[in-house]
Amino acid sequence: MTASSYGSAALSRRGFFGLTGGVAAMGALAACGGTSGGSSGGGGGGGTLRLVAVADQQKPLDLLLKEYTKNKFNASYAPTDQVQTSVRTQLGAGNAPDVHVVFPGDGSAMSMAQIAQAGLLADLSDQAWTKRIPPGLQPAFQKDGKTFLYSAGSSVIGAIYNKKVFQEAGVEPPTTWSGFLDVCEKIKKKGKVPIALGAQTQWVTQLITYALVPSTVYAKNPKFDEQMRAGSASFANSGWKDAFDMYLELQKRGYFNDNPNGTTLEQQTSMVATGKAAMAIQVSAVLPDFRKAATNADDLDMFPVPGADDANQVWIPAGVVVGLGVSARGKNVDEAKAFLEFLGEQKNMNRWAEAVACVPLSRDSASKIDPVLKSFLPFIDGNKAVPFMDQGWPNAEIQPAHFAVVQELLGGRTTVAKALAKLDETYRKK
Numbered sequence: 001m002t003a004s005s006y007g008s009a010a011l012s013r014r015g016f017f018g019l020t021g022g023v024a025a026m027g028a029l030a031a032c033g034g035t036s037g038g039s040s041g042g043g044g045g046g047g048t049l050r051l052v053a054v055a056d057q058q059k060p061l062d063l064l065l066k067e068y069t070k071n072k073f074n075a076s077y078a079p080t081d082q083v084q085t086s087v088r089t090q091l092g093a094g095n096a097p098d099v100h101v102v103f104p105g106d107g108s109a110m111s112m113a114q115i116a117q118a119g120l121l122a123d124l125s126d127q128a129w130t131k132r133i134p135p136g137l138q139p140a141f142q143k144d145g146k147t148f149l150y151s152a153g154s155s156v157i158g159a160i161y162n163k164k165v166f167q168e169a170g171v172e173p174p175t176t177w178s179g180f181l182d183v184c185e186k187i188k189k190k191g192k193v194p195i196a197l198g199a200q201t202q203w204v205t206q207l208i209t210y211a212l213v214p215s216t217v218y219a220k221n222p223k224f225d226e227q228m229r230a231g232s233a234s235f236a237n238s239g240w241k242d243a244f245d246m247y248l249e250l251q252k253r254g255y256f257n258d259n260p261n262g263t264t265l266e267q268q269t270s271m272v273a274t275g276k277a278a279m280a281i282q283v284s285a286v287l288p289d290f291r292k293a294a295t296n297a298d299d300l301d302m303f304p305v306p307g308a309d310d311a312n313q314v315w316i317p318a319g320v321v322v323g324l325g326v327s328a329r330g331k332n333v334d335e336a337k338a339f340l341e342f343l344g345e346q347k348n349m350n351r352w353a354e355a356v357a358c359v360p361l362s363r364d365s366a367s368k369i370d371p372v373l374k375s376f377l378p379f380i381d382g383n384k385a386v387p388f389m390d391q392g393w394p395n396a397e398i399q400p401a402h403f404a405v406v407q408e409l410l411g412g413r414t415t416v417a418k419a420l421a422k423l424d425e426t427y428r429k430k
Contacts, residue, residue: 048072049098049332049339052087054080054322056285057101060152060355068342071335073099084110091120094329098336102149102325104140105391107399112141112149114396115325121148122326122333129344132362136383140320140391150340151323152352153360156316156376157211157388158304160290161279162272165192169278173303173375175311177215177246184255187278195250196277197260197410198268205406206399208250208281208305210389212243214315215307218386225392228427235427236420243307244416248409260410269293273300281305284373285321287357302372304379316379319388321358393427401426 051073053061058077065073076097078086083101088109090096102121106113115121123146124130130147141149159173166172169187174180184194199205216239217224227233235241250256257263257277269286271277273293282290284302291297306314324343326336342348346360350367353360357370359380369377379385390399405419414422 047332047335048074049336051075051099051324052083052097053077053101053324054083056356057322057324059288060352063351063355064343064348068339070338070342071332073339084108091115091118091327096120096327096330098330098332099324099326099339102323104149104151104320104323105387106395107390107393108396111391111396112323112325113143116143116146116148120328122328122330122337124148124150124326124337124340127337127341127344129341129346129349129361134361136385137320137361137387140387149320149323149325150343151320151361152343152349152356153321153358154318154380154385155283155285155321155356155358156304156318156373156380156385157207157281157283158302158316158376159195159211159279160272160282160287160300160302162275162277162294163299163301165190165275165278168192173301174306175314176306176309178309180306181249181253184250184253184278188254192275193257193271193277194255194279195257196263196268196271196280197256198263198265198280199260199407199410200263201265201268202400202403202407204265204268204282205403205410206390207283208247209240209243209402209406210317211281211305212246212307213240213389214317214384214386215313216240216242216246219308219313219315219384222386229394231428234420235423236417240420240423241416244409244419246307247406248416251410261407275299283319284357284370284376287370287372300372303375314379315384315386316376317388318359318376318380318385319391320361321356395426395429397429398423398426 049071055077087100103111105111125147133141141147169190171183171186174183187194220239224233268280269290270293272280273290290300294300304316308314324340326333346364349360354368359373360367401422405414405422408414409419
């Protein structure tokens with residue numbers, strides 16, 4: 001899930017893509033436009049740069065643009081699917097924004113690897129912050145050893161839960177899969193929905209799989225992605241089968257709300273925030289939206305989803321959040337790169353990460369980690385975290401295929417074997 005971009009409850013979300021509506025998208029971007037940033041000064045530049053980003057980047061960018069004095073910005077924000085189409089079209093036409101949204105890794109038309117391969121992104125490798133990219137995250141930022149993406153940190157996928165519902169059921173966050181099932185059963189017996197699932201919003205379909213696959217696949221075989229690229233591994237003959245089986249087990253036990261395929265992200269959010277449901281397996285980037293919907297934001301917390309019966313074999317997904325790049329063919333490349341270098345200062349990474357509830361790319365004594373994310377840090381620091389699965393996929397068709405097969409599984413219209421075969425077939429497309 002190319003994290004997060006993971007986004008706002010009213011939006012399609014980062015990394016979860018749909019290439020539709022190009023003309024409408026451009027109209028939406030124009031409607032959302034506005035000039036941000038300080039007046040010129042502070043050395044160099046001074047002109048107005050154009051910036052296009054997804055809506056879940058607006059909060060940190062509004063904050064930091066106000067403090068950047070070298071240029072003014074005409075900044076526009078829109079939902080992911082709209083931005084994906086319009087910016088990719090503008091890149092191809094040679095009239096792209098100076099600074100624009102870029103998704104980490106590979107696997108989408110607006111991903112770093114795809115755009116960099118086409119020669120459309122400026123090289124950022126000489127910027128100081130790039131030296132702080134952890135080795136495990138470098139594939140999300142780099143193509144052929146060069147850095148083309150700025151991102152402030154990582155989002156995680158886990159269970160956002162209502163503490164009051166847990167307390168009423170007499171349960172605590174579990175550390176094993178069997179414990180997770182036990183928690184769900186006790187909540188169900190209290191008359192509450194254990195897990196709210198808004199699978200009508202397509203990108204939500206993937207999150208339970210992504211939460212489980214680190215434990216069912218990568219904890220056992222950390223080289224799975226390399227083997228997939230080499231053709232010596234497959235979805236069908238891996239722990240992906242276990243993850244899909246576990247997904248369906250939750251449904252068969254009655255732990256989801258009725259008709260997940262007819263339930264939206266907004267409804268999912270409301271169910272947990274108001275205590276009608278105990279939890280939702282979600283990306284941490286949506287925490288602000290869950291908190292807004294709750295009567296008391298402190299009622300909400302988050303824990304890693306344990307995808308194994310041995311707590312020591314539980315791994316988590318931690319994906320680089322949606323970032324920014326510089327158009328290589330723009331008229332203001334140097335000025336645009338200077339802005340990303342400003343964003344790469346540790347204090348600004350800290351502020352961006354705090355604004356979107358993610359873990360900063362690098363940390364110092366001033367870094368503030370949202371308290372609900374602290375249970376995830378031992379996994380990240382202990383090398384038991386893997387990027388969101390789609391950030392390593394070789395084409396932009398696998399993710400929507402995953403959306404589709406999960407909806408078909410939930411609707412009883414396919415089998416796990418057929419779903420995995422579809423993913424393998426899509427992965428091997430050239």
